[in-house]
Every structure is written in C-alpha cells, then in structure tokens.
Amino acid sequence: MGFAAFLYGRKADREVIEIVDEEKLKEKVEEYLRSLQEKGFRITSQRRLIVETILQNWDKHPNVRELLDLIQEKDPSIGLATIYRTVELLVEMGFLHEVNLDEGFSRFEVSRKDIHFHLVCRGCGKVVHLEDEDQKSQVAEEWAQDMGFTLLPQSIELFGVCHECLEKGFDPSRVPQRECRCRRRRRMHRGLM
Structure with missing residues (x-):
C-alpha cells in the first residue's frame, strides 16, 4: 500500500x-x-x-x-x-x-511543527491542503510579528466552496453560518446558564 x-x-x-x-x-x-x-x-x-x-x-x-x-x-x-x-x-x-x-x-x-492550512468546501466537505504552504505560513508569521505575536504551530481552516460544487450549481450565498457547537454556548442559548 x-x-x-x-x-x-x-x-x-x-x-x-x-x-x-x-x-x-x-x-x-x-x-x-x-x-x-x-x-x-x-x-x-x-x-x-x-x-x-x-x-x-x-x-x-x-x-x-x-x-x-x-x-x-x-x-x-x-x-x-x-x-x-x-x-x-x-x-x-x-x-x-x-x-x-x-x-x-x-x-x-x-x-x-508549523502553521498548516486547510481549505474546506461547505458544499461537499472536501478538505484540501494549500499549495505553497511555506510561503503562506511565512506571511502569517510576519504579520503576527508585526503585531508583536509569535505564532504557535497550528492548523488553520479556511472555508469556501470548491470548483466542482460551483459547477454543480451550489450557491455560495446560501451557505448558512455554522452555529457554535461548544457545550457552554449551547447551554447559554437555551437559558441554562
């Protein structure tokens, strides 16, 4: 394999x-x-x-x-x-x-041990790793340094709609914003906190 x-x-x-x-x-x-x-x-x-x-x-x-x-x-x-x-x-x-x-x-x-980017399609859920990740990571690190921060290794998810979904007629303007799924906020929305 x-x-x-x-x-x-x-x-x-x-x-x-x-x-x-x-x-x-x-x-x-x-x-x-x-x-x-x-x-x-x-x-x-x-x-x-x-x-x-x-x-x-x-x-x-x-x-x-x-x-x-x-x-x-x-x-x-x-x-x-x-x-x-x-x-x-x-x-x-x-x-x-x-x-x-x-x-x-x-x-x-x-x-x-670096900053890692994912593109996530809201239509089909496909996950793609960005090309030229080193270059994009370097830009993020420079931006953070300009603001007085040191970035930690992490994964950054960027949401969008892939080309295939757009070709199938998926309308990106109709993509709902996702609700926070953390337990505390759900309880707050239900009035339990």
Missing part, C-alpha cells in the same frame, strides 16, 4: 518524512510506540493497530467514528472507548492535532 508524503517542521529546520511503503510506515509506528513506552504507557496490540491506522489514513483527517470503522475491519474487538482514549493520549503527547472543520465533531491529523 502506498502513502503520500507529508511534511512537518519549520522552514529553518524542515524535516521531510515520506511514508511511501510499508517499511517507512513501520518505522513511524515504532517511533510513536517507543515514545509512548518511554512515557510509561503499555504497548498493546490494540494501541499498535490504532497508531498504524491513523498513520495509514493521515491525509484523510479521520474522526473517531471513521477510525472505529477502519480499525474494526481488522479487529472487531476494539471498542470506541479504547480508540477515544488512545487518540486523546496521542493528542496530549503532541503526535496528533485536533482539526475542527465545523462539523460538530473533531477530526485528527498527524501533528506538524
């Missing part, structure tokens, strides 16, 4: 990691598992499978339910709670980054 390349790192110390074959994938899985073990976490066959599945699907920005479906194809005994706990652990350790595409749930991607 082949995998596309992904990049992470600041421009000055850019580290390129290509997952193009099973051997590279295994090396990356072992690196993640070694780090977990060094922090005192047990390496179970379930954790191994979860990490492998995440790395195999890094470019799809899977949510936990999608991970569950992919993982249960290989091992039906692994439950949703196990996947949630493992994903939460990987986020806490900095291996995964939570991506909010304004869908009411989180998606996840392999963490990067």
Whole structure:
C-alpha cells in the first residue's frame, strides 16, 4: 500500500518524512510506540493497530467514528472507548492535532511543527491542503510579528466552496453560518446558564 508524503517542521529546520511503503510506515509506528513506552504507557496490540491506522489514513483527517470503522475491519474487538482514549493520549503527547472543520465533531491529523492550512468546501466537505504552504505560513508569521505575536504551530481552516460544487450549481450565498457547537454556548442559548 502506498502513502503520500507529508511534511512537518519549520522552514529553518524542515524535516521531510515520506511514508511511501510499508517499511517507512513501520518505522513511524515504532517511533510513536517507543515514545509512548518511554512515557510509561503499555504497548498493546490494540494501541499498535490504532497508531498504524491513523498513520495509514493521515491525509484523510479521520474522526473517531471513521477510525472505529477502519480499525474494526481488522479487529472487531476494539471498542470506541479504547480508540477515544488512545487518540486523546496521542493528542496530549503532541503526535496528533485536533482539526475542527465545523462539523460538530473533531477530526485528527498527524501533528506538524508549523502553521498548516486547510481549505474546506461547505458544499461537499472536501478538505484540501494549500499549495505553497511555506510561503503562506511565512506571511502569517510576519504579520503576527508585526503585531508583536509569535505564532504557535497550528492548523488553520479556511472555508469556501470548491470548483466542482460551483459547477454543480451550489450557491455560495446560501451557505448558512455554522452555529457554535461548544457545550457552554449551547447551554447559554437555551437559558441554562
């Protein structure tokens, strides 16, 4: 199974990691598992499978339910709670980054050490990584420095409508603004706070 390349790192110390074959994938899985073990976490066959599945699907920005479906194809005994706990652990350790595409749930991607941009179509939900990301990241960093800020590594989601949806007649002016889905604001809107 082949995998596309992904990049992470600041421009000055850019580290390129290509997952193009099973051997590279295994090396990356072992690196993640070694780090977990060094922090005192047990390496179970379930954790191994979860990490492998995440790395195999890094470019799809899977949510936990999608991970569950992919993982249960290989091992039906692994439950949703196990996947949630493992994903939460990987986020806490900095291996995964939570991506909010304004869908009411989180998606996840392999963490990067730079600013990373996504274009998200409001019509079909397609997610595209911006080209010339280094250049756009540099502009954002310069803008922040001009304002007295130092940017942290992060994912920035830009919402729009893709060319295919426009060709199919999707009207961008009819795209509703998404309501905040955080629990506190929902409770405020219901008058519970």
